Amino acid sequence: MNKKSKALLPVLKNTKLNSTHFVLSLQLPANHPEIWPGQFVEVLVEGSPDTFLRRPISVHDVDEKNHTLDLLVKIVGAGTEKLSHLHEGDQLDIVYPLGHGFSLARQDQKVLLAGGGCGVAPMLYLARKLKEAGADCCVAIGGKTSADILTADAYSKLAQVAILTEDGSKGDKGMITAHPWFGAELKSFSKVYVCGPDPMMKAIGQLATDAGVYCEVSLENLMACGIGSCLCCTVSTHEGNVRACMEGPVFDVTKLKDWNHNPVCHG
Amino acid sequence: MADLKVNIGNLELQNPVLTASGTFGYGYEFEDFLDINKLGGIIVKGTTLEPRQGNAYPRMAETAAGMLNAVGLQNKGVRVFIDEILPKIKHYQSRIIVNLAGSKVEDYTEAARILNEVNDVPAIELNVSCPNVKTGGMAFGTSCASLTEVVKAVRSVYKKHLMVKLSPNVTNIAEFAKTAEDCGADSVSVINTLMGMAIDAETRKPKLSTITGGLSGPAIKPVALRMVWQCSKAVKIPIIGLGGIMNATDAIEFMLAGATAIQVGTANFINPSVAEEIVDGINEYCDRQGVKQVSELIGAMRV
Numbered sequence: 173m174n175k176k177s178k179a180l181l182p183v184l185k186n187t188k189l190n191s192t193h194f195v196l197s198l199q200l201p202a203n204h205p206e207i208w209p210g211q212f213v214e215v216l217v218e219g220s221p222d223t224f225l226r227r228p229i230s231v232h233d234v235d236e237k238n239h240t241l242d243l244l245v246k247i248v249g250a251g252t253e254k255l256s257h258l259h260e261g262d263q264l265d266i267v268y269p270l271g272h273g274f275s276l277a278r279q280d281q282k283v284l285l286a287g288g289g290c291g292v293a294p295m296l297y298l299a300r301k302l303k304e305a306g307a308d309c310c311v312a313i314g315g316k317t318s319a320d321i322l323t324a325d326a327y328s329k330l331a332q333v334a335i336l337t338e339d340g341s342k343g344d345k346g347m348i349t350a351h352p353w354f355g356a357e358l359k360s361f362s363k364v365y366v367c368g369p370d371p372m373m374k375a376i377g378q379l380a381t382d383a384g385v386y387c388e389v390s391l392e393n394l395m396a397c398g399i400g401s402c403l404c405c406t407v408s409t410h411e412g413n414v415r416a417c418m419e420g421p422v423f424d425v426t427k428l429k430d431w432n433h434n435p436v437c438h439g
Numbered sequence: 440m441a442d443l444k445v446n447i448g449n450l451e452l453q454n455p456v457l458t459a460s461g462t463f464g465y466g467y468e469f470e471d472f473l474d475i476n477k478l479g480g481i482i483v484k485g486t487t488l489e490p491r492q493g494n495a496y497p498r499m500a501e502t503a504a505g506m507l508n509a510v511g512l513q514n515k516g517v518r519v520f521i522d523e524i525l526p527k528i529k530h531y532q533s534r535i536i537v538n539l540a541g542s543k544v545e546d547y548t549e550a551a552r553i554l555n556e557v558n559d560v561p562a563i564e565l566n567v568s569c570p571n572v573k574t575g576g577m578a579f580g581t582s583c584a585s586l587t588e589v590v591k592a593v594r595s596v597y598k599k600h601l602m603v604k605l606s607p608n609v610t611n612i613a614e615f616a617k618t619a620e621d622c623g624a625d626s627v628s629v630i631n632t633l634m635g636m637a638i639d640a641e642t643r644k645p646k647l648s649t650i651t652g653g654l655s656g657p658a659i660k661p662v663a664l665r666m667v668w669q670c671s672k673a674v675k676i677p678i679i680g681l682g683g684i685m686n687a688t689d690a691i692e693f694m695l696a697g698a699t700a701i702q703v704g705t706a707n708f709i710n711p712s713v714a715e716e717i718v719d720g721i722n723e724y725c726d727r728q729g730v731k732q733v734s735e736l737i738g739a740m741r742v
Binding site for chain 2: 222224407
């Protein structure tokens with residue numbers, strides 16, 4: 173198992189993607205614990221009693237050569253808003269790497285990655301690892317409008333990319349599931365990986381299950397500790413209640429019993 | 440280097456720092472972040488006679504300087520604890536204390552009887568104050584008559600150290616401390632969570648599936664400190680103080696108010712290394728203040 177660590181990481185840069193999303197690049201120590209795609213970190217927001225708990229944020233990308241960790245963050249409340257003001261030279265108190273991430277694929281397997289809105293965050297590092305493993309990747313990125321399509325350019329060297337928006341302001345018009353990859357072509361994939369809003373994950377999970385294709389989804393539950401002790405992030409599975417932060421956040425979709433109706437995260 | 444040893448009745452702790460039930464798992468979840476052997480003890484997750492699945496999601500809401508939880512005593516039951524979990528943690532030098540919960544008096548006594556025979560668990564903390572279960576739980580701890588019934592029943596079958604965790608959701612907590620003492624408790628832990636609630640104004644929905652839950656964190660510290668002080672004046676048995684302790688200074692304040700030992704709870708979620716940092720911080724405080732034995736601090740508030 174990966175060793176977990178609590179560390180103060182220097183902020184290398186804060187890249188604004190649009191008015192509500194940004195990417196924080198952090199400097200990892202050279203001897204950092206191994207980080208796996210689909211894992212997450214717990215970030216401390218300092219200096220405000222209203223942001224008492226750490227914020228769980230998924231790993232967006234890791235540069236193993238330069239020891240950097242990127243977090244793609246959406247501003248959804250006071251905590252993430254505060255994080256959006258970090259800049260080069262600041263330090264971030266994080267606990268990492270946490271949770272059980274995605275499984276990889278074998279060489280020559282064809283796999284489909286689907287990210288909805290900010291849910292695209294964990295897909296970049298996953299696509300990088302899959303490419304290294306020799307898998308053939310297709311990445312579908314969906315959103316309501318062009319403002320929800322994030323980091324699409326980063327995938328061009330790693331995968332075939334499809335973009336869909338509900339209003340047609342970028343890429344093809346329609347829901348992500350309108351793409352042929354989720355229709356007639358779905359059976360040609362060995363695995364499907366999904367992260368996005370619950371309805372999207374549920375819909376793709378059902379399509380994959382019906383087509384007999386193995387599918388992993390990454391859940392975003394409210395959490396306190398992130399290390400398996402508080403039991404707040406519970407997920408209902410066919411094997412009983414389990415912890416999103418330990419047994420997940422990535423789950424084989426067929427193991428899930430009831431989908432949580434996620435309220436707004438403590439942003 | 441001060442002598443950090445304290446005795447809670449017949450139970451010696453290498454230092455006064457315990458981790459609170461439900462905030463530290465079974466200890467091993469924190470092995471990457473601190474040396475568990477350096478703690479006075481760990482109080483494991485609320486354990487019941489039979490397994491419990493706990494409450495529906497969402498079970499947690501962040502609040503100002505704190506959080507609400509409504510986990511509902513999810514655990515695998517006392518037998519699984521003894522057979523599968525205890526073997527993994529009994530090597531720790533810190534004391535292992537089981538927080539014992541139930542919905543009926545017979546559940547408490549049956550589980551207490553089982554735990555009485557188990558080596559490596561020198562104490563139980565009787566949870567009569569959980570606000571998150573439909574039956575039992577806090578109901579036992581908010582009436583002196585039912586508290587008397589459950590503490591007497593457990594005392595009659597449990598021969599080792601019996602700690603009773605009191606509910607703050609009462610008018611006069613000192614009466615409950617006295618009741619526990621009169622029924623044979625060896626110590627009382629003060630306090631469990633305060634019952635609270637949170638609403639999302641936009642959706643007009645409660646933030647917890649159970650509507651109400653237990654408030655913890657620094658928001659409750661002044662209340663907890665006051666209750667420890669009140670209880671310490673009412674009973675002779677030792678008091679274990681908890682409620683919003685985030686650092687060594689907070690821990691010292693609880694001892695000055697009358698606690699013999701303290702528990703670190705919600706702080707473990709924010710800083711998984713904090714319990715060990717508090718042990719070190721208490722030691723530094725003692726050195727700075729010329730305190731030779733940490734037990735000198737118990738009830739040493741100057742008024």
